[in-house]
Amino acid sequence: MLDETLDLLAPAARESAVPLFVDCTFGAGGLSRAILQRIPGSRVIALDADPHAVARAEALALEYPRRVTPVHANFARLRDVLAELEMGGVSGIAYDLGLSSLQLADAARGFAFAGEGDLDMRLDPTSDAATAAQLLATAREGEIADIIFEFGDERNARRIAREIVKRRERSPLRTTSDLVAAVLAAQPRNARGRRGGIHPATRTFLALRIAVNEDLDRLRQSLQEAIACVKPGGRIVVISFHSGEDRVVKHQFAGWRRGGEAQTLTRKPLTPTQTEIAANPRSRSAKLRAAERTRDALRRSA
Ligand SMILES: C[S@@+](CC[C@H](N)C(=O)[O-])C[C@H]1O[C@@H](n2cnc3c(N)ncnc32)[C@H](O)[C@@H]1O
Structure with a gap:
């Protein structure tokens, strides 16, 4: 345009x-x-x-x-x-x-679910703002769900937030593939493997990026x-x-x-x-x- x-x-x-x-x-x-x-x-x-x-x-x-x-x-x-x-x-x-x-092509920035990188997602990596990994490590389950629902329009937001919190109790989510794995595990059984169109993690990544950068x-x-x-x-x-x-x-x-x-x-x-x-x-x-x-x-x- x-x-x-x-x-x-x-x-x-x-x-x-x-x-x-x-x-x-x-x-x-x-x-x-x-x-x-x-x-x-x-x-x-x-x-x-x-x-x-x-x-x-x-x-x-x-x-x-x-x-x-x-x-x-x-x-x-x-x-x-x-x-x-x-x-x-x-x-x-x-x-x-x-x-x-x-920015999307640079896996190290953590914006894209396709590459492997740290979950940073800050537009300005030199700032002292919290990264996506820090946000996921500290926010309450309800806050994570609200972010994913509101900014990502993701109908599975609550399940994804629950899965993130369950996983972080074992070990913190640090990389893009940690987050992708959590989102995939949270997909309802009947949706797995047959949801055409966008990747199941698309909306969650978008939502987190919007939240991290306000x-x-x-x-x-x-x-x-x-x-x-x-x-x-x-x-x-x-x-x-x-x-x-x-x-x-x-x-x-x-x-x-x-x-x-x-x-x-x-x-x-x-x-x-x-x-x-x-x-x-x-x-x-x-x-x-x-x-x-x-x-x-x-x-x-x-
Ligand atoms: C879609 S790209 C712009 C593409 C550009 N019009 C071009 O022709 O190449 C968006 C850019 O805006 C920057 N950006 C997004 N939010 C910003 C903000 N709040 N302050 C400053 N830059 C921002 C991003 O870092 C990114 O480089």
């Missing part, structure tokens, strides 16, 4: 000689690169919580001198980051939520600050992959609309085309929403 994101961001650049964009989720840098290539004279603040992604942003900064500012930060700190940089008004802010394929709270915090960070006429584009994330975005956009702070540019969320889904099956649940800060916002808040 790169083209749609750019089409929605580009008009906000019209009124600035040097339009400035914030890519809150730099990842592999596809969106930042597209902004630099397609919006003349643009500059990008390239932000990511993952130091590996920031290293890629630093490489892009060498390719585009004076046009890219890499920042290692969680996007929940958006307002402070912009204040520290003192770079002036922002034309647009983009969020492409979730994980990059590079994804929904971070997004809520960031969006609350984002509207004051763009200039009047500036745009905010969010691509989400999870119903909980999309609810946060929808709710925030509705709040801005009611308060006269921004208008929604996407009456219904945009979704990927069949061609995009065929090329990248992970994009099938993507939803894109965009909003524009009200042009007389300064007058309203004065």
